[in-house]
Amino acid sequence: MSDINFTCPICRKILKDEGKCLVCENSHSFDKAKQGYTHLLPVNKMHSKIPGDNALMVNARRDFLNKGYYGIFAEALCEIVKKYSKSITNPIILDCGSGEGYYTGKMKECLPESNIFGFDISKFAVKAAAGKYKNISFAVASVFSIPFPDESADVLTNIFSPLCEKEFLRVLKKGGYFIFAVPGERHLYEMKEVLYASPYENE
Numbered sequence: 077m078s079d080i081n082f083t084c085p086i087c088r089k090i091l092k093d094e095g096k097c098l099v100c101e102n103s104h105s106f107d108k109a110k111q112g113y114t115h116l117l118p119v120n121k122m123h124s125k126i127p128g129d130n131a132l133m134v135n136a137r138r139d140f141l142n143k144g145y146y147g148i149f150a151e152a153l154c155e156i157v158k159k160y161s162k163s164i165t166n167p168i169i170l171d172c173g174s175g176e177g178y179y180t181g182k183m184k185e186c187l188p189e190s191n192i193f194g195f196d197i198s199k200f201a202v203k204a205a206a207g208k209y210k211n212i213s214f215a216v217a218s219v220f221s222i223p224f225p226d227e228s229a230d231v232l233t234n235i236f237s238p239l240c241e242k243e244f245l246r247v248l249k250k251g252g253y254f255i256f257a258v259p260g261e262r263h264l265y266e267m268k269e270v271l272y273a274s275p276y277e278n279e
């Protein structure tokens with residue numbers, strides 16, 4: 077295992093795992109929650125009191141994904157990640173906007189030797205992810221201020237999540253891979269037709 081870990085949201089130094097908390101060399105300390113994740117979103121970066129998906133949304137999506145409807149998509153994602161990391165020993169994979177960890181967990185299953193990290197702005201999502209996937213490090217954090225060292229990730233994944241190009245370029249190793257999944261033009265269009273007065277296609 078490498079020494080790679082999340083970075084301190086205050087001074088950006090790498091955090092060291094001290095068991096019950098993560099600590100940087102400037103003694104900023106972040107307690108781990110019972111499920112093992114860490115809250116690395118500075119209060120002044122929180123634009124709402126409870127940012128991201130709420131507990132109901134997280135539970136609904138988890139129930140849906142666990143039924144396997146997107147299993148074929150997860151398999152395709154794993155194949156791509158495997159292909160691009162096969163020549164790397166213990167690749168470092170960072171799943172940005174990892175939600176309740178469905179895809180993060182699948183990637184760890186297919187690449188057990190990898191160091192996988194995931195983060196999401198929703199504390200409810202991260203709580204669910206960390207409770208279920210114990211061999212992955214999760215944090216509550218924002219894509220606009222990623223708590224990860226410069227040029228440290230071999231593979232970055234972003235599955236249906238917001239994008240911050242500047243931050244993604246910063247944390248990705250030179251020659252690393254960025255895997256970005258976006259909804260197609262008519263994604264869930266049939267549902268939109270039912271729910272919206274004027275359904276629209278995605279850009």
Ligand SMILES: [Zn+2]
Pocket residue numbers: 084085086087088089100101102103104
């Ligand atoms: Zn610090």
